[in-house]
Amino acid sequence: MTRNPQLNRHGELQHLLTIDGLPRNILERILDTAAPFTEVAEREVKKLPLLRGKSVFNLFFENSTRTRTTFEIAAKRLSADVINLNIATSSASKGESLLDTVDNLCAMQADMFIVRHASSGAPYLIAQHLAAQKREHIHVINAGDGRHAHPTQGLLDMYTIRHYKGAFNNLSVAIVGDILHSRVARSQIHALTTLGVPDVRVVGPKTLLPADVQRMGVHVFHNMRAGIKDVDVVMMLRLQNERMQGSLLPSGQEFFKFYGLTEEKLALARPDAIVLHPGPMNRGIEIDSAVADGSQAVILPQVTFGIAVRMAVMSMLAAT
Amino acid sequence: MQIPDAEQLLVQLTEQMRPHVRPSTCLVGIYTGGVWIAERLAMSLNLDQPVGSIDVSFYRDDYGRGAPLRRDLRRSNIPFEVEGAEIVIVDDVLYTGRTLRAALNELFDYGRPARVDVAVLADRGGRELPIAARFCPAEIPLAVGQTLQLTRDAEERLSLSLIEAK
Numbered sequence: 001m002t003r004n005p006q007l008n009r010h011g012e013l014q015h016l017l018t019i020d021g022l023p024r025n026i027l028e029r030i031l032d033t034a035a036p037f038t039e040v041a042e043r044e045v046k047k048l049p050l051l052r053g054k055s056v057f058n059l060f061f062e063n064s065t066r067t068r069t070t071f072e073i074a075a076k077r078l079s080a081d082v083i084n085l086n087i088a089t090s091s092a093s094k095g096e097s098l099l100d101t102v103d104n105l106c107a108m109q110a111d112m113f114i115v116r117h118a119s120s121g122a123p124y125l126i127a128q129h130l131a132a133q134k135r136e137h138i139h140v141i142n143a144g145d146g147r148h149a150h151p152t153q154g155l156l157d158m159y160t161i162r163h164y165k166g167a168f169n170n171l172s173v174a175i176v177g178d179i180l181h182s183r184v185a186r187s188q189i190h191a192l193t194t195l196g197v198p199d200v201r202v203v204g205p206k207t208l209l210p211a212d213v214q215r216m217g218v219h220v221f222h223n224m225r226a227g228i229k230d231v232d233v234v235m236m237l238r239l240q241n242e243r244m245q246g247s248l249l250p251s252g253q254e255f256f257k258f259y260g261l262t263e264e265k266l267a268l269a270r271p272d273a274i275v276l277h278p279g280p281m282n283r284g285i286e287i288d289s290a291v292a293d294g295s296q297a298v299i300l301p302q303v304t305f306g307i308a309v310r311m312a313v314m315s316m317l318a319a320t
Numbered sequence: 321m322q323i324p325d326a327e328q329l330l331v332q333l334t335e336q337m338r339p340h341v342r343p344s345t346c347l348v349g350i351y352t353g354g355v356w357i358a359e360r361l362a363m364s365l366n367l368d369q370p371v372g373s374i375d376v377s378f379y380r381d382d383y384g385r386g387a388p389l390r391r392d393l394r395r396s397n398i399p400f401e402v403e404g405a406e407i408v409i410v411d412d413v414l415y416t417g418r419t420l421r422a423a424l425n426e427l428f429d430y431g432r433p434a435r436v437d438v439a440v441l442a443d444r445g446g447r448e449l450p451i452a453a454r455f456c457p458a459e460i461p462l463a464v465g466q467t468l469q470l471t472r473d474a475e476e477r478l479s480l481s482l483i484e485a486k
Contacts, residue, residue, distance in 0.1 A: 012388050029391065036375065036395040044402075045429035048378040315378075319389045 005127055008136070012320045015127045015140040016313050018149040019190040027194055031159050034312035038305065040077055050315050051080035054111040058084045059101070060143070061117040066279055067143050067153075070303065071114045074310035080112075098122060099129050106130075112139045112314065120146030120183075139317040141310075147183050152313060153278050154187030156306040158195060160298055161233055163305065164274050168192070172199040174221075174228045174269075177237035177259060177286050178208045184278045185237055186216075193217045203227030204259060207249070224259050231269045236261055236277045239286050252285045262288045266296065274298045324458050326470060326478040329441045330357065332457035334364050337408070337439060340455075341365055346400050346407045348372040350423055353412030353470035356478060357441060361410065372398040374409075379422035402431030408455070412470040413480075414440040417451035442480065444468050 004021055008014040013026060040046055056075040058068050068084065075082045087101065096104075102113070115123040123142040130138050144150040158168075165171060173192055179185045179202050192200045193216070202213055203221045214220055221227030228234055239255060249255055261275065275287075275297045283289050291297060346369045349358030355373045362371050375394040383389075409423050420438060427433065439455035444462045462468060465485030472478055 032391070033389060033393060036378075036393045039395045039397070043429055044431050047429065049425070050378055050383055316389055319384055319387070 005124065005131075008320055010320075013313075013316050014136065014320055015123075015142075016151050016317065017123050017127060017140065017142045019151045019154050019187045019194065020149065022190075022194065024194050024196070027155070027158065027191060030155055030309065030312055030316065031162060033316060034155075034159055034305070034309045037308040037311040037315075040311075041304070041307070046077055047079055048077060048311075049079050051075065051078035051111075051318055054080045054318060055109060056080045056082050056112045056114065056314070057105050057110050058082060058143075059087060059105075059113050059115045060085065061087045061098075061115075061122070062144070063088055064116055064144065066303075067116065068114075070306050071141075071143060071152075071310055074307050074314060075112075075114075077307070078311055078314055080314075098125065102126050102129060106133075106135060106138065110138055112141065112317065114141045114143050115145070116143040117145050120148035122146075139314075141313060141317070144183055147181055147186070149187050150183040150278075151187050152306070152310050153184050154191040155313070156302060156309040157184075157188055157235065157276055157278070158191050159305045159309050160276060160302050161274070163301070164298060165232060168195040168197045171197050171233060172201070172231040172270075173197055173233040173235065174201040174203050174231045175218075175235045175237065176203040176224065176227065176261065178239050179204050179213060179237065180208045180210050181240040182237050188235060189216050189218055199231075201227050201231065205249070205255075224265060225268055228265060228273075229268045232273055234261060234266065234269055234273055234275045236275065236287050238278065238280065239282055241282075252282070256285055256288075260284070260286055260288060261291050263290050263294065266291055266294075276302055279303070321460075321482065323460070323468070323480050323482050324442070326441060326480045329457050329480075330360060330478060333357075333439060333441060333455055334361060336455045336457060337361065338365060340437075341367065341408070342406070343368045344406065345369070346372065346402075346405045348374055348398065348407055348409050348423070348427065350409065350411045350419060351375045351394050353472075354410045356470070356472050356476075357412060357439075358410040360478075361439070370399040372396075372400065374398075374423050374426055376419055376422035376426060379426045381418055381422065396426065398427075398430050402427060402433055404431075405433050406435045407433045408437045408439050410439045412441050413468045414438070414443045414451075414453050414456065415446050417447050417449035420451050421449055441470065442468060 006015045127140045200218045202218045277299045347358040349355030358371045374396045437454040440453045442458040467483040
């Protein structure tokens with residue numbers, strides 16, 4: 001059996017590429033490590049010296065303001081030098097290949113790459129390339145690749161759930177919306193099942209669910225009322241208009257009618273259920289404003305926890 | 321070697337500190353032993369401020385040199401205003417001084433104290449940095465590889481024991 005490419009020979013996290021295949025103890029370790037980082041935001045000087053002198057490159061081949069910003073804040077709070085490359089508008093558009101770009105940045109003494117790419121597997125390719133060049137000291141974090149994975153989003157969602165619910169082993173969790181195009185959903189499902197959530201549900205229209213989704217160990221619902229009945233956690237997904245090709249959906253209004261989270265539908269979940277959303281929200285499409293701004297929504301705490309979780313991941317990688 | 325009783329050392333430490341502290345003096349314990357000692361000191365010295373605690377893992381100078389981040393990281397908690405405060409950092413055993421260097425760096429990220437002193441139960445020698453404890457009831461010179469370990473039992477009694485390298 002070949003080694004998980006994310007782990008070094010001592011079994012420590014070397015890169016974070018996907019949650020799929022990571023053992024439970026590593027996921028728990030990341031969540032445990034994130035907890036003390038939440039305190040840094042309350043200090044006068046919001047900085048720790050762990051990545052002082054390190055160069056972190058944000059390599060965004062696909063636009064994303066929020067994810068890039070939270071990675072940037074996390075790296076800066078760890079005292080790293082952060083270089084943002086918006087490749088969507090730079091050398092790649094002049095024809096430079098992905099690995100040529102990486103080689104050039106290695107020549108600038110990069111220590112860590114945060115990679116967002118429209119193609120599934122791009123961060124893997126970079127990690128493999130670094131290994132082949134004996135540059136194992138350079139770390140790669142996947143910040144979202146195609147439809148494949150968005151591991152730090154999945155981890156910050158787990159941190160949020162654990163913060164409000166305490167444990168995973170007695171929860172019912174529903175993931176609602178466009179599962180098909182969502183790398184977030186895939187990372188969430190792997191994380192929830194690995195952490196021992198007994199009841200993971202996916203809720204959405206047939207056209208927006210992957211054909212083999214049952215094999216991931218989830219219960220499938222096409223009716224939202226049945227799907228969120230008595231759940232402890234509702235994880236809404238963004239309707240990814242920009243990834244839609246053809247007519248998978250009649251219209252946004254139609255989607256909202258059947259799969260939009262309203263107060264009336266949320267009342268079917270447990271009274272203490274929490275509502276998560278990875279952002280950016282389409283109000284009135286997948287979530288009603290009354291819910292998004294309501295007392296059960298934990299959408300803004302997700303953003304705050306996301307910084308601590310990303311600080312934890314970066315610190316764990318850079319320690320090896 | 322005779323290792324002194326930790327409870328007696330704590331009494332001596334308390335009496336060393338008593339003439340030099342005021343009710344407004346703030347104590348910051350370094351996890352884990354330092355926090356135990358700081359809590360006891362705050363009680364017997366009748367200090368007004370709640371005890372702070374620091375986990376120096378994020379400030380250690382050996383981070384990134386092979387060892388992974390510790391598993392049981394604790395959240396640092398400074399429940400008083402550091403700016404202008406008179407602070408005593410409390411640890412169990414003073415050795416290389418690197419832990420105290422890390423604690424000082426962390427403390428200054430919360431503000432600029434008026435004064436910082438150091439209190440420990442014992443100094444085992446082997447300093448690698450120009451750091452000394454103002455309050456220290458015992459000097460117990462040890463060889464490299466030996467460790468002086470503080471433990472606390474169910475009745476919260478402290479004791480010191482010598483651990484030899486394997």
